[in-house]
Amino acid sequence: MSEPIVRVRNVTKRFVRDGFEVIALDQVDLELYEGDFLALMGPSGSGKSTLLNLLAGIDRVTEGEVEVMGTQLTRMSESQLATWRNAHIGYIFQTFNLVPVLTAFENVELPLLLTKLSKAERRRNVETALDLVGLSDRMHHQPKQLSGGQEQRVAIARAIVTDPDLILADEPTGNLDARSGEEIMQILSTLNHELNKTIMLVTHDPHAASFAAEQRHLEKGVLTEVKEFAARQHVTV
Amino acid sequence: MKYAKLIFKNILRNKRRTLLTISSLVVSLFLIISLATILTEFDRGTDEASPLRLISRHAVSLGFVIPMAHLQKIKTVPGVKDAMPFSWFGGIYKDERNFFANFAVDARKLREVVPEVKMSDADWQSFINDRQGAIVGQKLVTLYGFTPGQRVTLKSPIYNQSVEFIIRGVYTGSDEKTLYFHYDYLNELLPAWAKDQVSTFSIMANSAEDVPRVGQAIDSIFANSDAPTKTESEREFALSFQTMMGGVKQFLYGIMAAITFSLLLVMGNTMAMNVRERTKEVGTLKAIGFQRGTIAALFLGEALMVACIGAGIGIAAAAAVFNAVDLSIYIPNFISFVPTGETLVAAFVLSLFVGVVSVIYSAYRVSGLTVAEALRSTE
Ligand SMILES: Nc1ncnc2c1ncn2[C@@H]1O[C@H](COP(=O)(O)OP(=O)(O)OP(=O)(O)O)[C@@H](O)[C@H]1O
Numbered sequence: 001m002s003e004p005i006v007r008v009r010n011v012t013k014r015f016v017r018d019g020f021e022v023i024a025l026d027q028v029d030l031e032l033y034e035g036d037f038l039a040l041m042g043p044s045g046s047g048k049s050t051l052l053n054l055l056a057g058i059d060r061v062t063e064g065e066v067e068v069m070g071t072q073l074t075r076m077s078e079s080q081l082a083t084w085r086n087a088h089i090g091y092i093f094q095t096f097n098l099v100p101v102l103t104a105f106e107n108v109e110l111p112l113l114l115t116k117l118s119k120a121e122r123r124r125n126v127e128t129a130l131d132l133v134g135l136s137d138r139m140h141h142q143p144k145q146l147s148g149g150q151e152q153r154v155a156i157a158r159a160i161v162t163d164p165d166l167i168l169a170d171e172p173t174g175n176l177d178a179r180s181g182e183e184i185m186q187i188l189s190t191l192n193h194e195l196n197k198t199i200m201l202v203t204h205d206p207h208a209a210s211f212a213a214e215q216r217h218l219e220k221g222v223l224t225e226v227k228e229f230a231a232r233q234h235v236t237v
Numbered sequence: 238m239k240y241a242k243l244i245f246k247n248i249l250r251n252k253r254r255t256l257l258t259i260s261s262l263v264v265s266l267f268l269i270i271s272l273a274t275i276l277t278e279f280d281r282g283t284d285e286a287s288p289l290r291l292i293s294r295h296a297v298s299l300g301f302v303i304p305m306a307h308l309q310k311i312k313t314v315p316g317v318k319d320a321m322p323f324s325w326f327g328g329i330y331k332d333e334r335n336f337f338a339n340f341a342v343d344a345r346k347l348r349e350v351v352p353e354v355k356m357s358d359a360d361w362q363s364f365i366n367d368r369q370g371a372i373v374g375q376k377l378v379t380l381y382g383f384t385p386g387q388r389v390t391l392k393s394p395i396y397n398q399s400v401e402f403i404i405r406g407v408y409t410g411s412d413e414k415t416l417y418f419h420y421d422y423l424n425e426l427l428p429a430w431a432k433d434q435v436s437t438f439s440i441m442a443n444s445a446e447d448v449p450r451v452g453q454a455i456d457s458i459f460a461n462s463d464a465p466t467k468t469e470s471e472r473e474f475a476l477s478f479q480t481m482m483g484g485v486k487q488f489l490y491g492i493m494a495a496i497t498f499s500l501l502l503v504m505g506n507t508m509a510m511n512v513r514e515r516t517k518e519v520g521t522l523k524a525i526g527f528q529r530g531t532i533a534a535l536f537l538g539e540a541l542m543v544a545c546i547g548a549g550i551g552i553a554a555a556a557a558v559f560n561a562v563d564l565s566i567y568i569p570n571f572i573s574f575v576p577t578g579e580t581l582v583a584a585f586v587l588s589l590f591v592g593v594v595s596v597i598y599s600a601y602r603v604s605g606l607t608v609a610e611a612l613r614s615t616e
């Protein structure tokens with residue numbers, strides 16, 4: 001078997017707030033391989049976002065080790081992590097987090113501004129990404145001219161435009177109606193299915209989770225059962 | 238630069254706020270440039286004083302007069318090329334608001350002793366030939382419409398005497414706001430108690446090296462007379478006026494500092510709001526992979542762009558307005574009221590400085606947040 005893309009070993013994350021210590025993650029172990037599609041579920045406050053943030057290099061562990069694509073995140077500086085994130089991680093937020101004054105095209109282009117790509121290359125990649133999420137015709141719209149579902153599709157295009165190794169999505173359907181949520185899950189499913197993208201999804205919604213190949217649950221910072229799906233029954237593409 | 242568009246769009250994010258900031262920049266810079274131009278004029282007296290001329294006055298103060306008879310002795314001092322009376326008349330034209338300087342001089346020597354005053358040979362001739370003649374600067378013509386041949390009456394409160402002159406020429410150069418006339422003519426009209434006296438003599442030295450020695454020699458001649466003199470170079474004379482002006486200059490600098498300070502507060506407040514409102518966005522940018530330095534530079538670029546736009550408009554407006562209307566016409570002793578290149582450059586640098594200082598703390602703080610902290614922001 002090939003090397004895992006993500007290797008989380010014995011990770012504990014504690015927060016101190018108002019003098020109280022909160023254990024957000026308690027000795028978590030996790031491995032993801034290329035092409036995996038994992039849905040992480042669990043009640044509010046169970047540590048789902050915390051785990052996702054550790055994988056993205058957005059937050060740091062208290063104990064343990066996080067290795068992504070063979071890189072030890074625990075030993076990198078903030079600046080190194082930023083560069084690393086740009087190259088390897090695509091992050092999708094519950095609240096889309098688009099820059100309101102930029103068009104869909106410009107939002108998707110943002111991560112590419114940090115690369116050495118030429119203007120023409122950037123344009124080509126942005127157009128490809130927007131095409132993948134079905135928004136070629138909304139390229140020059142501003143976020144406020146788009147529906148929530150469309151905004152999240154732009155955010156997905158922004159997350160995949162650098163062709164990252166790992167896509168992390170924190171409740172991407174949490175702010176959307178059922179139909180838009182369905183569309184978003186279809187897109188993620190396609191990315192996993194057709195382009196073999198490795199995806200880790202945090203969600204409260206069992207239906208959204210059912211798009212994933214595998215489900216894990218967090219309870220009070222402890223990772224519990226493994227629930228494998230025999231087939232990806234929702235893929236309709 | 239690929240971030241220029243992003244910076245520009247960020248400026249347009251809150252158009253009204255940006256417009257207000259730019260307006261306060263424009264107004265402040267206009268004011269600062271105006272005040273700086275006044276300060277430039279204050280210094281002009283010393284900058285443009287003739288290195289060859291001396292001014293001799295009563296040792297006690299300008300308020301005392303000295304006898305005309307001193308002139309003969311002054312002329313014999315070695316190093317003196319020429320000398321003439323240069324006597325303050327203080328005449329008022331019609332109304333006290335119409336203030337302009339007027340001096341009784343030796344018409345035949347004026348051209349030699351004050352070569353800055355420029356006029357055609359024909360005008361010089363007709364001035365010299367007419368004992369009642371007077372010449373006026375070009376700006377007085379602009380202000381009062383004086384024309385050659387016109388009769389002008391000046392009333393001096395010092396002598397309580399009205400004197401009528403006939404304009405014989407219009408000169409350019411120097412301040413262009415002085416009226417010169419014949420000392421002899423005035424002297425005849427004055428009452429006995431005021432005759433044969435002057436407020437100052439204007440003395441031309443042979444060379445700049447002679448100037449200090451000539452001053453000392455003249456003063457030593459009259460040291461023990463009824464009217465001891467104080468003779469100094471025109472530059473020193475102008476400087477002593479400046480010392481009187483020192484407080485005013487300090488005051489103007491104070492106002493300029495206060496304007497700059499309040500501009501800093503206004504812009505600092507705006508930039509702090511801009512940055513704070515975008516804390517979450519900073520988190521997003523960091524999650525995408527933006528470095529702390531890049532994010533800080535984007536905010537800095539934003540403040541600098543606003544500062545440049547405000548400075549550009551303010552400086553252009555000041556330059557255009559002061560070139561179109563020469564305010565020096567209305568201000569006594571001012572030769573011009575056009576901001577110098579240095580003033581404009583300094584104003585530009587000042588606004589860049591204000592731009593940088595206004596944002597530096599907010600940008601430093603927000604860019605230093607961790608990604609998680611910034612993303613959690615609820616602003
Ligand atoms: N920066 C922080 N400071 C203090 N406590 C924190 C911080 N971030 C998270 N926590 C705490 O850690 C625990 C896990 O939080 P986390 O956000 O990972 O939960 P979650 O599973 O994503 O919840 P939700 O479903 O509501 O998003 C919670 O108790 C939370 O209050």
Ligand SMILES: [Mg+2]
Pocket residue numbers: 048049050170
């Ligand atoms: Mg969460």
